[in-house]
């Protein structure tokens with residue numbers, strides 16, 4: 001498995017932790033190389049060594065979840081690509097899914113030790129931009145956190161005209177004075193304004209409507225063979241997502257459970 005470049009990151013990490021314990025996530029690459037090669041009496045391919053280091057970094061640090069440059073670099077590795085210093089990668093939605101799903105599953109495997117943080121806004125926007133370039137505006141799991149950016153789901157205030165990306169908040173930030181704060185953490189509607197009924201007159205719009213795509217995708221995932229595909233943007237988008245999801249399961253080495 002260490003020689004074969006197609007071995008998924010999840011399998012490699014599971015095996016090194018089983019062999020050497022969780023402490024090994026802090027090892028340097030050369031320690032992994034020497035130890036694994038001595039123990040298994042085979043050579044380890046370069047990409048597998050990189051995948052092990054990427055996996056350890058994701059387990060250890062939160063940068064994959066909040067820094068887009070780290071995200072970009074490690075997502076290439078998780079997709080069996082050796083990152084280049086000169087070429088900026090363009091990811092398909094399938095490749096982005098492989099990266100995100102691998103990272104989330106790695107953290108889940110640690111149970112409560114180091115749960116996965118939420119992906120940052122910066123990464124969500126990066127993913128949405130890559131998806132839109134690929135002609136995909138609806139993002140299901142595991143990329144659903146970026147969906148508001150790809151679908152351009154916004155809340156617009158009918159009273160003051162303020163608009164922002166929809167974050168499950170059903171009042172206008174401006175009318176409830178949420179944005180009169182110096183710290184991002186306190187960016188919440190002021191209770192006394194909400195009580196007085198300010199900011200309620202809002203509408204939620206999706207500039208790129210997602211419901212038709214999401215329905216078609218669900219049908220495809222249940223029964224891909226019997227689904228008629230029409231030549232229209234929604235169906236094309238759903239088909240691309242269906243291939244992306246199939247690709248993800250194949251790459252991470254997990255069977256899709258219908």
Ligand SMILES: [Zn+2]
Nearest residue numbers: 157160172175
């Ligand atoms: Zn308003």
